Amino acid sequence: MFGTTNRKVAVEYVNPNITQALLQRGLEVIDAVDIVEGARIIKSDDEIACIRWACAVAEHGIARIQESMGPGVTEVQLWGNLNYTNLANQGGWHEGRMLASGPRINPWLQEATQRVIEEEDLVGFDTDMVGPFGYFCDVSRTFYYGKD
CATH class of the missing domain: 3.90.230.10 (Creatinase/methionine aminopeptidase superfamily)
Known part of the structure; x- marks a missing residue:
């Protein structure tokens, strides 16, 4: 990662293989469903x-x-x-x-x-x-x- 020390990554639909690959690279995987759903309720x-x-x-x-x-x-x-x-x-x-x-x-x-x-x-x-x-x-x- 460039320009940040934040090691969190939010993934909307977590796949075990992707999760393992991200964890092996030192990232913390969090579920993005709540984040995405919160954004979807905002309508222009x-x-x-x-x-x-x-x-x-x-x-x-x-x-x-x-x-x-x-x-x-x-x-x-x-x-x-x-x-x-x-x-x-x-x-x-x-x-x-x-x-x-x-x-x-x-x-x-x-x-x-x-x-x-x-x-x-x-x-x-x-x-x-x-x-x-x-x-x-x-x-x-x-x-x-x-x-x-």
């Missing part, structure tokens, strides 16, 4: 604007899902509306295709299939999306399709 005005944009894109995709529910529509087609909306608005990708309907809604965490949405189905989904500028937006919703 630009970051807040990006978060708002990502959430607005998700909300727009959610509205498209709700508007698209109708006779003959499949789970995959509904989920595709969310994906398209995200991509069309400079978003990234989704952690999964979490959308299920009717008898498939429970247990949760089932991905969209070619199942056709039926009258009186519940349609549940989770956006799990990396939106514009890499900002994550995770919103869960359940809609009722049918007679009120």
Whole structure:
């Protein structure tokens, strides 16, 4: 190390091999998770604007899902509306295709299939999306399709 006598190094995700190598060089390894998490809670005005944009894109995709529910529509087609909306608005990708309907809604965490949405189905989904500028937006919703 040049210019300091401080022998501490903070590592966010400690790997045993890296830790041993650093210790062998006389460094003190400390866990950086708390340090990094503390820094992540500080948001600039630009970051807040990006978060708002990502959430607005998700909300727009959610509205498209709700508007698209109708006779003959499949789970995959509904989920595709969310994906398209995200991509069309400079978003990234989704952690999964979490959308299920009717008898498939429970247990949760089932991905969209070619199942056709039926009258009186519940349609549940989770956006799990990396939106514009890499900002994550995770919103869960359940809609009722049918007679009120």
